[in-house]
Amino acid sequence: MIKEQATIKITTNTQPKINQIDWDNIPFGKVFTDHMLVMDYHDGKWQTPEIMPFGPIPMHPAMSAIHYGQAIFEGMKAFRRDNDDVVLFRPEMNAKRFAESCERLCIPPIDEALFVELINRLVDIDREWVPRKEGYSLYIRPVIFATDEAIGVKPSESYKFIVFLCPVGAYYSQAVSVKVEEYYTRAAIGGVGRAKAAGNYASALYPALLSQKEGYNQLLWTDAKEHKYFEESGTMNICFVVDGKLLTPSEDEDTILRGTTKRTIVDVAEKWGFPVEERKITVEEIIKAAEEGRLQEAFGAGTAATIASIAKINFRGKDFNLPAITSDFFSQKVKNYLDDLKKGKLEDTDNWCKII
Ligand SMILES: *Cc1c(COP(=O)(O)O)cnc(C)c1O
Numbered sequence: 001m002i003k004e005q006a007t008i009k010i011t012t013n014t015q016p017k018i019n020q021i022d023w024d025n026i027p028f029g030k031v032f033t034d035h036m037l038v039m040d041y042h043d044g045k046w047q048t049p050e051i052m053p054f055g056p057i058p059m060h061p062a063m064s065a066i067h068y069g070q071a072i073f074e075g076m077k078a079f080r081r082d083n084d085d086v087v088l089f090r091p092e093m094n095a096k097r098f099a100e101s102c103e104r105l106c107i108p109p110i111d112e113a114l115f116v117e118l119i120n121r122l123v124d125i126d127r128e129w130v131p132r133k134e135g136y137s138l139y140i141r142p143v144i145f146a147t148d149e150a151i152g153v154k155p156s157e158s159y160k161f162i163v164f165l166c167p168v169g170a171y172y173s174q175a176v177s178v179k180v181e182e183y184y185t186r187a188a189i190g191g192v193g194r195a196k197a198a199g200n201y202a203s204a205l206y207p208a209l210l211s212q213k214e215g216y217n218q219l220l221w222t223d224a225k226e227h228k229y230f231e232e233s234g235t236m237n238i239c240f241v242v243d244g245k246l247l248t249p250s251e252d253e254d255t256i257l258r259g260t261t262k263r264t265i266v267d268v269a270e271k272w273g274f275p276v277e278e279r280k281i282t283v284e285e286i287i288k289a290a291e292e293g294r295l296q297e298a299f300g301a302g303t304a305a306t307i308a309s310i311a312k313i314n315f316r317g318k319d320f321n322l323p324a325i326t327s328d329f330f331s332q333k334v335k336n337y338l339d340d341l342k343k344g345k346l347e348d349t350d351n352w353c354k355i356i
Contacts, residue, residue, distance in 0.1 A: 006049065006117050008037075010125070013053035018128055026131075026169045029139065033126040033165040037118055040147075041108055041159040049118055051125055054164060064156045065145035071198040072101040075303050076260075078123050078138040078165075078356065080130045081344040086123060086138075087353040089342055091116045093260045098142060101195035106155035107144055115142070120356050122163055127356065135170030139304075145198075171304055175311035175325060176217035178233060178298075180283055181207060182316075186232060187255040188224035193231075194254040201235065208234070216314060218300075222283060223255065230281045231255055236300030236308060237262035238281075241330050242289045244296070245275040262301040264352070268334050283315065290320040298322055299331045307335045 013034040021031065032054050039049040065071045076094045079087050095112035102109040119140060123130070130138040142163045146156030184207035187193020192200060211219050218234035230238055230249055237259040240247045246269050251258050269276045289295040290313065298310040309331060313320045325332060340346045342353060
């Protein structure tokens with residue numbers, strides 16, 4: 001089958017900055033590549049996509065996204081292999097989630113195959129920006145926002161889709177301490193928690209700040225109705241290992257973001273024959289397991305860090321310390337496995353890595 005390529009207008013950056021980069025000091029999310037992709041929606045359809053020099057975009061003061069928050073985003077990465085190949089990891093999952101976020105926010109969706117193709121073309125043009133250093137990668141940020149130049153709450157009739165790229169360093173993170181949040185909420189049933197909607201992150205800032213003042217890195221979110229069940233850890237999905245079993249909240253309710261990383265971790269656990277339970281996880285059972293020394297591991301799962309280990313959980317004023325991390329932990333084995341898979345050091349039997 002011959003795949004027809006999408007028509008893209010390409011304007012090459014005549015003043016590239018790639019030779020000015022200090023590859024040993026890349027602050028996360030602050031260095032941008034030479035190109036970006038822009039596609040506008042107006043007159044009832046998505047227009048011809050353009051790859052152009054990275055730079056500011058003009059903004060009207062009444063632009064609806066900044067008033068009413070009709071905006072969604074995605075987060076994914078491209079990895080460099082030792083043979084110089086560049087790969088994306090399960091990009092079709094991001095495409096699907098992006099389309100679902102669009103639907104929830106009344107944004108006209110982008111065809112999922114086109115989404116993946118546009119990202120391939122952009123990363124290909126800036127492929128020299130995909131770091132060669134161990135643990136480094138190219139972060140990919142797709143975003144769509146409403147651009148109607150008018151006041152009034154209604155779905156916008158025009159949008160801008162932008163994809164830009166940031167080389168990022170190894171996500172060095174010490175194990176974090178987290179606090180179980182029983183008052184503030186991230187998402188409620190019927191809300192937009194499942195969508196990667198911009199407003200979700202704004203509303204989480206204040207409760208997160210309060211917990212930081214108490215000395216915790218982030219919050220363990222519980223359900224909005226009863227604060228009885230775990231939902232997520234900061235902006236990551238949450239996983240526990242109790243009695244040799246991987247426990248993670250089911251995604252049946254629309255309050256939990258369906259993470260590619262968490263889905264992959266569950267897939268790998270099943271492949272390895274490691275017991276998994278994806279169901280409602282109560283705060284009570286996890287705290288009880290911690291008290292009885294049966295809580296072996298707790299970690300957040302997401303694209304930025306893959307795995308963010310949790311060292312301490314605070315619940316109603318009491319700190320519960322988790323065992324020190326060792327290389328035979330499930331979370332460490334799965335992280336190494338995924339790193340090796342992305343690097344092409346293992347056979348990709350599930351066809352998760354897509355070479356650009
Ligand atoms: C992006 C995100 C995740 C992780 O999703 P990945 O696809 O694994 O990166 C989890 N929770 C929230 C709230 C998120 O925004």
